[in-house]
Amino acid sequence: MKMRDKHELFSKMKEKQWKIFWNAVDIKTKNSCWEWKQHCNRGYGRKNITINNQKYVFGAHQLAFWYKNKYMDNNLQVCHKCDNRKCANPNHLYQGTQKQNTRDYVNRGKNKLSLNKATKIRKEYAQGNTCYRELGEKYNSSTSHISNIINNKHWNDKNYKPTFKNGVKMKFSFKTICKMKNEYKNTKTTVAKLAKKYNIDQSYACKIIKNKLRVNE
Numbered sequence: 001m002k003m004r005d006k007h008e009l010f011s012k013m014k015e016k017q018w019k020i021f022w023n024a025v026d027i028k029t030k031n032s033c034w035e036w037k038q039h040c041n042r043g044y045g046r047k048n049i050t051i052n053n054q055k056y057v058f059g060a061h062q063l064a065f066w067y068k069n070k071y072m073d074n075n076l077q078v079c080h081k082c083d084n085r086k087c088a089n090p091n092h093l094y095q096g097t098q099k100q101n102t103r104d105y106v107n108r109g110k111n112k113l114s115l116n117k118a119t120k121i122r123k124e125y126a127q128g129n130t131c132y133r134e135l136g137e138k139y140n141s142s143t144s145h146i147s148n149i150i151n152n153k154h155w156n157d158k159n160y161k162p163t164f165k166n167g168v169k170m171k172f173s174f175k176t177i178c179k180m181k182n183e184y185k186n187t188k189t190t191v192a193k194l195a196k197k198y199n200i201d202q203s204y205a206c207k208i209i210k211n212k213l214r215v216n217e
């Protein structure tokens, strides 16, 4: 079967047709997935389009890719970087061979697995009953790799806020800690009073005052 010249067909589409097409896409921010709001097949968004009195069904992602690039290689597939078949955000689309697409899909799956592992490590660490070395042994990783995960240097996750500095759990933000230190320095308060005011025990207050938390980076 002769491959349809999608590039040529898409070039013939009217501005009005494109408008109708984009109306069916849930357009969000630049980097998020723009999901197709209408009919899907095998997870892919589908759009019926009539070109020169001939009816066609195209993938929403194919149309989106062409619209942005005003070009498409008919010998290649339009692939999703985000693995979300419904997505029609041109920033998430690229062209590749079937083989490339499968390989990329497998690699992204592996990455996702590692991210899940990182999330697990973070949760375990936050519970406070373990240390880098122990986690390293458990997850077959180096101590420094675990440290990088805990401090969000590896597997940077914007939803994860480390509550640690150098592995020490911080009850307060850096700003609050500075405030406490200034209070101690500039007023006649005592460690005991400070501990009471901030509802912490005296040894913790003492650590803050004496810079034992090592948060001054």
Ligand SMILES: [Zn+2]
Residues within 6 Å of the ligand: 032, 033, 034, 082, 083, 084, 087, 088, 089, 092
């Ligand atoms: Zn997407």
